[in-house]
Amino acid sequence: MAQFRAKKLDLSCFVNARVIRDHTKRKVFEQYETQRQALRYIIRNTTLPPRARAQAQLQLSQMHAYTRSTQINNRCIEGGKSRGVFRHFRMARYPFRMNALEGNIPGVKKASW
């Protein structure tokens, strides 16, 4: 959503609309995480009055979708692809292979036996 997007681009990896969107979601999630956790605590706490818990449920469900962690999807920093991305290297399988064969990724070596 435009209201969350940074006015100036602050990424130095491959950039397209989907990468910017995902990056925005990550920052929004970070900003609202404590609020979400507090609401979640109120909902789970059975010692609190039921009315307060119901209100917390409503509030949590009405928060913006971008504050949700499930909206975040790891994307490739080399090409912005969302599928076949290695979590540890943050790269899709093909750019990973190219970089690994070039020796750009420390500690990665083509197996041969």
Added chain:
Amino acid sequence: MSVARSRILDLMKVQCRIFSMTFNPERTRTGNKILRQRLKGPSVAAYYPRRVATVKDLRALYPDLDTWDEDEDDRLEHVALMKTRGKGAPKKKRSADESKKILGKRKKPVAPKAP
């Protein structure tokens, strides 16, 4: 030999006090597991590499530093070339009268019909 439940509860209470745990013999759900979770926001937001400093930022910070911009040089060269060929941008109009000349070339609006 059996021990009374109240004795065991007392023992648990003391144990919880000593090791600073919450005493909850009925196992009611207090939602403490939410509070125990670590915040993952900072690590999630640090996924994509951030832009640190660019040449543009450096130039803005130190204007007297001797730097060059290849794209800007190319543009200026192109502009100069066009000007020598007489294809440069028109001069900026200083007054309203001068800028009205362009308006005169356009189609005049049709006058409304008399009733």
